Amino acid sequence: MKETPTKRKIVETASTLFYQKGFHGTSVRDIAEKASVNVSSISYYFKGKQGLLEYAIANYYEEYLQLIETTLEQSMDDEPIERLKNLIHHIIQYKHINLQLSCFIHRELSMDSVFVREMAVTYLAKENYIIGNAFSLVFKDKKEDKYKLDRQFLLMQLKGMLVTPYVLQNEWRSQIVGDYSHSLFVNKYVQTIHKWLAYISE
Incomplete structure (x- = not known):
C-alpha cells in the first residue's frame, strides 16, 4: 500500500508517542486521538499497533540503508578516509532528522528489546557490513598500522559513537533549542568523530 498523507501522519504521531511513552505505554487510541484520525484508519493501514511499529522500523531502516549506499556510491573516487567521513556525516544527519524514532529504536535495542531486535536484525546486519567495510578500507594500504591488533575494538567504538547521542539524549x-541548534549539534558531533578517526588513521 503506497504512502498517503494520512498514513505518514499516523507514523509520525506514533513515533512521537513511542518515543515519549514507550511502545507498551502507547495505545492505538492515543495514536488516533493525537493524529486526529479514526482508530479504524490504523487498523486499515497497519492491522494494529504491532503492524504500525513494524512499518515504522522497516521504513526507517530502508531509507537509512539506501542513503548510506548512495552516499558511498557517490564518493567512489574519494580517498577511503574521506568516504568514511562523508558516510559518518550522513548517518548522524539522518538519525537526527528522524530524532524521535532514532531515540526510540536505539533505546529499545540498548535494552535488548526482543520485539524491536527481531524487526531490525536484518537491517542491522547490513548496516554492520557496510560500515565495517568502509572502516576497513581506511587501513587497507597501511603497511604499518599501530592499531592493527585493536581494529575490531576501534570499529566497535565507531559504531558506539554513531548511536550514543540517541541512547543518551x-x-x-537541554542545550538544543530550535532547528539551527540541532544543525550545530550535528556538525560539532560529526567533527568530533572525524578528529578521532583522523587520529587513529594517521
Whole structure:
C-alpha cells in the first residue's frame, strides 16, 4: 500500500508517542486521538499497533540503508578516509532528522528489546557490513598500522559513537533549542568523530 498523507501522519504521531511513552505505554487510541484520525484508519493501514511499529522500523531502516549506499556510491573516487567521513556525516544527519524514532529504536535495542531486535536484525546486519567495510578500507594500504591488533575494538567504538547521542539524549538535548541548534549539534558531533578517526588513521 503506497504512502498517503494520512498514513505518514499516523507514523509520525506514533513515533512521537513511542518515543515519549514507550511502545507498551502507547495505545492505538492515543495514536488516533493525537493524529486526529479514526482508530479504524490504523487498523486499515497497519492491522494494529504491532503492524504500525513494524512499518515504522522497516521504513526507517530502508531509507537509512539506501542513503548510506548512495552516499558511498557517490564518493567512489574519494580517498577511503574521506568516504568514511562523508558516510559518518550522513548517518548522524539522518538519525537526527528522524530524532524521535532514532531515540526510540536505539533505546529499545540498548535494552535488548526482543520485539524491536527481531524487526531490525536484518537491517542491522547490513548496516554492520557496510560500515565495517568502509572502516576497513581506511587501513587497507597501511603497511604499518599501530592499531592493527585493536581494529575490531576501534570499529566497535565507531559504531558506539554513531548511536550514543540517541541512547543518551538526556546528556545533550537541554542545550538544543530550535532547528539551527540541532544543525550545530550535528556538525560539532560529526567533527568530533572525524578528529578521532583522523587520529587513529594517521
